[in-house]
Amino acid sequence: MFEKSKNFSNEEIIRGIQEQDLEILRHIYQEYFPLVEKMIKKYHGRPEEAWDLFQDSLNVLVDLIERKNGQLLIEHTFKSFFLGMCKNVWFKKLRLNQKYLEARNQFAYESMIGKDFDEEFFENSLFRIYLRNLNKMKPDCIKMIKMLTEELPGKEMAELMNLQSSQALYNKKRACLKKLINLINDDPEYKNLTEHGKPKKN
Amino acid sequence: MENLRKIEMYLKGELEEDDLWEFKRALETDPQLAHDLHAYIELKRVMVQTKKIDLMQKLDDIRKSETKKTRFLGLPVYSAVAAALLLLATIGGGILLNYSGNQHQQLFEQYYAAESGSFGLRSDNSTIEQTVAQGLKSYEEGDFKNAIDAFNKAPDNLMGKLYRGLSMIELGKYDLAIGDFESIINHNDNLFVDQAHWYLALTYLKLDQTDKAEEQFSLIAADRSVYRTKAQKILQDLKNK
Numbered sequence: 001m002f003e004k005s006k007n008f009s010n011e012e013i014i015r016g017i018q019e020q021d022l023e024i025l026r027h028i029y030q031e032y033f034p035l036v037e038k039m040i041k042k043y044h045g046r047p048e049e050a051w052d053l054f055q056d057s058l059n060v061l062v063d064l065i066e067r068k069n070g071q072l073l074i075e076h077t078f079k080s081f082f083l084g085m086c087k088n089v090w091f092k093k094l095r096l097n098q099k100y101l102e103a104r105n106q107f108a109y110e111s112m113i114g115k116d117f118d119e120e121f122f123e124n125s126l127f128r129i130y131l132r133n134l135n136k137m138k139p140d141c142i143k144m145i146k147m148l149t150e151e152l153p154g155k156e157m158a159e160l161m162n163l164q165s166s167q168a169l170y171n172k173k174r175a176c177l178k179k180l181i182n183l184i185n186d187d188p189e190y191k192n193l194t195e196h197g198k199p200k201k202n
Numbered sequence: 203m204e205n206l207r208k209i210e211m212y213l214k215g216e217l218e219e220d221d222l223w224e225f226k227r228a229l230e231t232d233p234q235l236a237h238d239l240h241a242y243i244e245l246k247r248v249m250v251q252t253k254k255i256d257l258m259q260k261l262d263d264i265r266k267s268e269t270k271k272t273r274f275l276g277l278p279v280y281s282a283v284a285a286a287l288l289l290l291a292t293i294g295g296g297i298l299l300n301y302s303g304n305q306h307q308q309l310f311e312q313y314y315a316a317e318s319g320s321f322g323l324r325s326d327n328s329t330i331e332q333t334v335a336q337g338l339k340s341y342e343e344g345d346f347k348n349a350i351d352a353f354n355k356a357p358d359n360l361m362g363k364l365y366r367g368l369s370m371i372e373l374g375k376y377d378l379a380i381g382d383f384e385s386i387i388n389h390n391d392n393l394f395v396d397q398a399h400w401y402l403a404l405t406y407l408k409l410d411q412t413d414k415a416e417e418q419f420s421l422i423a424a425d426r427s428v429y430r431t432k433a434q435k436i437l438q439d440l441k442n443k
Binding site: 059139142146 | 206207238241242244245246248249250251253254255256257258260261264265268312391393394396397426428
């Protein structure tokens, strides 16, 4: 039950992330999440920010792998690559928050990825903020919004939601969307991200 | 989101020329409309990333199961291991789980994640009976016994039934949990049927009642349940055992 993680090569890890292999994902969590927690502590973050950072960094990595069609070459160990990326993502977060500016200036900012990743950082942060707020909603609203984004026909949606009329469906849809958008608008991380974190257009 | 109908028609390209012109003009003068349109587009952009949503769900499940391991019986891992060894020694090895039983436990641990009770408290308090709200609060605090006491006072409330079932799981009273989940499923016309099917299936898995578990997972896998993908995966795992 408490067995130690196996060792995996960089290629195995990259492939495992692409295929969402549970063994590889568990390995990444077991080996690197504690290190991300330590890093956050060192760089003036709150403990609960470590999980957000871990998820954002992994999502950025997913984008990088996709951009390279699965052929992402890592010249370092996966550990130093991933932690370097977490550090970069963290410093991008710091840039969004005035209270961290002073802390940020204490550290050198060095990208290990080569190419800047403002776009990936913005999109993945946005993605996580939406999911976090969606999960705060009631199950019926979560179901409604998922169906809405899948663009299911109205009749099918009404049936699945046990609603009797298209007006009832519309009212429910509007109420759920309004609730979600209010939650997002009130999310301080969203405010910071959209005010300061939008990627610059080339 | 007062203008949802128009926003949807605009995005689907269904606005007639005059209405389209009016809509575009309104976008320039009505900041609320512009904001709602932007939010709607943003939401759709996020929600189409189903692969990433799956990845986040898997990571979340891993985190929950790992956190459970490190807090086993509220003890640090090594103390917990020692406690477990002591317990095994006491039992004298008389009870050994067979291979498939072990696998079912692993699947249960992998997929069972305590449902958050906080959503019911955060929103729409007015529609939830006060006792159920109190029960959800106790549930959220991990005080499952008090949660059950509160839910017992509102026996017809379906949300209360769902969380009473989940509290029973947390206390290891699986047979009682089954009763609550079945009652929600039999009622049918409510918002908690998906969850009831899911937790009923997991409870059967936990009890090694594989046929019943498979039957439930098959129902979920064939439906548009939010648990469909997970159910399909478990069925595959069970088939490969």
